[in-house]
Amino acid sequence: MLELRGLGKRYTVHDREVVALADVDLVLKPGSFTVVVGRSGCGKSTLLRLLAGLTLPTTGAIHHNGGRPKVGCVFQEPRLMPWLTVAGNVGFGLVGKVTKAEIEARVEAALALVGLSDFRNAYPDQLSGGMASRVGLARALVLEPELLLLDEPFAALDAFTRRGLQGELTDIWLARRPTVVFVTHDVEEAVLLADEVLHMDGGRIIGRREVPLPRPRDATDREFVALRRAILDDLSGRAGSSPPPA
Amino acid sequence: MTTPGLRRHTGAACVLIVLAAAWWLASASGLVSPFLLPLPQTVLATGWELLADGTLGMHVAVSVGRILAGYSLAVALALPLAFLFGISPAVRQAFEPVLEFLRQVPPLAMMPLLILWLGIGEAQKVGIIVLACFFPIFLGALGGIAQCDPKLVEVGRVCGLRQWDILRRIVLPAALPSIVIGLRIALGQGWRALVGAELVASAAGLGYMIVDAEQLARTDIVIVGIFVIGTLGLLADFGVRRLIARTAPWLRQRTELTHA
Numbered sequence: 001m002l003e004l005r006g007l008g009k010r011y012t013v014h015d016r017e018v019v020a021l022a023d024v025d026l027v028l029k030p031g032s033f034t035v036v037v038g039r040s041g042c043g044k045s046t047l048l049r050l051l052a053g054l055t056l057p058t059t060g061a062i063h064h065n066g067g068r069p070k071v072g073c074v075f076q077e078p079r080l081m082p083w084l085t086v087a088g089n090v091g092f093g094l095v096g097k098v099t100k101a102e103i104e105a106r107v108e109a110a111l112a113l114v115g116l117s118d119f120r121n122a123y124p125d126q127l128s129g130g131m132a133s134r135v136g137l138a139r140a141l142v143l144e145p146e147l148l149l150l151d152e153p154f155a156a157l158d159a160f161t162r163r164g165l166q167g168e169l170t171d172i173w174l175a176r177r178p179t180v181v182f183v184t185h186d187v188e189e190a191v192l193l194a195d196e197v198l199h200m201d202g203g204r205i206i207g208r209r210e211v212p213l214p215r216p217r218d219a220t221d222r223e224f225v226a227l228r229r230a231i232l233d234d235l236s237g238r239a240g241s242s243p244p245p246a
Numbered sequence: 247m248t249t250p251g252l253r254r255h256t257g258a259a260c261v262l263i264v265l266a267a268a269w270w271l272a273s274a275s276g277l278v279s280p281f282l283l284p285l286p287q288t289v290l291a292t293g294w295e296l297l298a299d300g301t302l303g304m305h306v307a308v309s310v311g312r313i314l315a316g317y318s319l320a321v322a323l324a325l326p327l328a329f330l331f332g333i334s335p336a337v338r339q340a341f342e343p344v345l346e347f348l349r350q351v352p353p354l355a356m357m358p359l360l361i362l363w364l365g366i367g368e369a370q371k372v373g374i375i376v377l378a379c380f381f382p383i384f385l386g387a388l389g390g391i392a393q394c395d396p397k398l399v400e401v402g403r404v405c406g407l408r409q410w411d412i413l414r415r416i417v418l419p420a421a422l423p424s425i426v427i428g429l430r431i432a433l434g435q436g437w438r439a440l441v442g443a444e445l446v447a448s449a450a451g452l453g454y455m456i457v458d459a460e461q462l463a464r465t466d467i468v469i470v471g472i473f474v475i476g477t478l479g480l481l482a483d484f485g486v487r488r489l490i491a492r493t494a495p496w497l498r499q500r501t502e503l504t505h506a
Contacts, residue, residue, distance in 0.1 A: 052404050073404040079397050083419040083496045093405030095415070123496050143405070 002028040002069065002147065002179060006060035008203075009046050020046040022203040024060070030146075031177040035194035037184060037235065043203035044183045048151050051181060072145030072178070074153040078132035080124040080139075087111065087120040090138045110138040113172060130161035137165075141172065148178040152185070166192055170215060187235065191228045192217050199234050207234045284466040292466040293473070301455075306474065308450040309440060312368065313482075316375025317436050321429070324380050328387035332421075333413065345384075353377040353439045357446060366447040371440060378439035379432040386428015390421025423497055430486050437479050452478075 009021040021043045028034060036044045049055045051062065052073050080089045091107040098106075111117045114134040124132060133153060140148060150169075154162040170193060173180055184190055190197045191211055199207035209231060213223060266286060272278045273285045280288075296302040331338040353374050364370040394417045402412040444453025452475050459467035490497055 054400055054403060071404065073401075075397070075401070077397065079401050081398060081401075081416070081419065083422070083494065092401070092415075096411070125496070 001030060001065055003063040004028075004060070005063065007047075007050060007057050007062065008059035009043075009050060009055065010058050019203050021050070021057075024203075024205055026198075026205065028147075028179050028181065030179055033173055033180045033182070033193060033195045034198060035182045035184060035190040035196070036198045036200055037187060037190050037231065038200035039185065039235070042200040044200050045151055046203070047200070048149050048181060048183050051147065052149050069146040069179075070143060072140030072143045072148045074136050074140045074148070074150040076152045076155060078124070078129075078136040080132060080135055082124050085121050085123060086116060086127070086135050089124065089135055090142050092139060093143050106142050106144075107138075110142040113141060114138045114168065128161075129157055130165065133157060133161075133165060134168075137169070137172075141176075144176075145178050148173075148180045150180070150182045152183055154189070155184070155186070162189075167216070169193065174215070187228055187231050188219055190231065191224055192219060197231055199231070209234070281463070282465060284469065289466050289469045289473075292464075293470040296467070296470060302470070302474065305450060305452050305455045305471075306478070309444065309452045310478070312371045312440055312451065313375060313433075313436055315368075316372040316440070317379050317433065319372065320376045320379035320383055320432065320436070323376070324383035324428075325387055325425070328384050328391065329413070329418075331388055332391035332417070333409075349381050349385075353435075354442050357443060361447060371443050371448070371451075374439050374443040375436045379436040382432035382435055383425075383428045386424045386426075386431070387421060390424025390428075391417055393424065394420040422494060426486075426490055426494075426497060430483060433482050433486060434479060437475070437482070441475055 004024055004026040007021060007024040007026075008019070010017055010019045012018070024043075024047065036047065038044050046055070050057055052071055053068070081092065084092065087107050090110050091103045094103045094106060107120070108117070111120055114137055116131060116134055116138065119127065119131065124135070127135065136153065140150075154165050157165065166189060182190075182193060191213075194211045197209045197211060198205050199209075209227070211227060213221070213227070217224060219225075219228075269283070270286050273280055273283045284292075293302070331341070356377055357370075357374060360370045360373045364373055398416050398420060399412055402416045407415065440451070441453040441456075444451040445457050448454040452471055456468050456471040459465075459471065
């Protein structure tokens with residue numbers, strides 16, 4: 001169980017105080033899939049950076065029973081090391097922590113999972129955008145994370161590639177059940193992936209909706225469309241949207 | 247070989263042939279005095295002669311030895327210093343003015359001082375090369391470290407890497423293209439400075455061979471010397487690029503781009 005209590009982050013830019021995150025209370029159940037939506041600057045990336053330990057909160061704290069969780073992070077850009085092969089990139093976070101043989105075995109397994117076994121010796125500049133995203137995903141999965149954080153990982157990809165990767169991510173999550181926090185501004189993606197969609201604005205969580213649809217989900221399904229519409233209404237601040245369930 | 251590559255080489259070969267023909271014509275027709283511009287075949291014969299009696303080999307060995315010593319010393323000084331600057335802003339601020347000042351002084355302008363301090367022996371030649379090589383290597387490395395993508399550093403932090411491992415596993419390889427460019431420029435600068443130093447005060451080396459031939463009015467030997475200097479420079483540069491391509495295949499493309 002991961003608990004965020006009164007989490008806040010503020011910093012000063014040119015003598016002006018900016019509140020990036022304010023009073024966020026959130027409980028992430030083990031194995032849950034949470035998607036955070038909101039316009040740019042709403043604090044969703046800050047929330048992710050705090051969870052990743054890349055920055056420290058100014059108020060509040062993150063509690064996790066059993067110390068800091070093992071975190072895997074997938075960024076908006078693949079962020080691959082151009083000097084390492086695909087296998088080298090995937091195993092990057094394991095070097096020095098486990099034996100060479102174990103690195104090799106785990107890298108192979110992660111590459112098989114994302115369907116890139118044949119490209120283990122390729123360099124990042126030889127990969128397509130979708131392949132590079134898969135390598136970024138494999139680099140996070142190989143760490144066997146308890147908490148998997150994804151910051152708009154598929155935003156730069158074409159629709160077909162994105163749809164394929166969304167399916168793969170769902171399958172991987174169903175198989176391994178890490179706790180996932182996924183940030184996006186694509187509402188359809190949110191409804192496709194999430195157990196629960198959080199709506200952020202002005203550094204606060206201002207709405208949440210459960211997604212009770214069975215998987216695999218169909219974006220043309222009537223309930224899917226209705227839920228998508230409801231969340232879009234939440235985002236545009238239109239009146240008449242149902243109140244957030246407690 | 248691809249067609250554009252072939253075409254490029256054909257063009258280069260044509261230019262070389264035309265230049266050689268113009269040289270031969272100018273000299274053979276008496277347009278330029280053969281004393282000032284000997285015939286290509288005369289230069290070739292002289293080159294062969296110098297090679298056969300070991301004179302050329304001796305001078306080349308002396309010059310190359312000096313380059314190796316000075317270049318290695320410059321690398322050993324510049325790279326650690328650049329990394330120290332990269333990780334410690336305080337050190338950087340303290341030393342930057344002095345280094346900026348020294349950078350403005352051409353190595354050859356330091357020669358009188360070096361001669362007074364180090365004499366006219368090997369130490370002075372090596373000193374000149376160190377001066378000439380230091381800044382390209384140092385600035386290349388410093389620039390590379392500064393340009394390291396902070397997003398890649400974040401990947402290291404998420405993986406739980408310590409500061410030293412981030413430096414070794416992310417910053418250093420990310421800086422490598424700049425370091426390599428610095429190393430290549432330094433090699434050329436060092437070679438130029440060495441020949442300059444040998445022209446002024448020396449008893450051996452390719453620069454000495456040229457200036458000695460000038461005093462004996464042996465234009466053919468001067469031209470042989472110039473060709474050898476240029477060819478060795480090209481070979482060294484080619485060697486560095488081959489080394490990079492073999493040890494760092496991901497740099498192949500970028501070093502090709504910088505080969506201008």
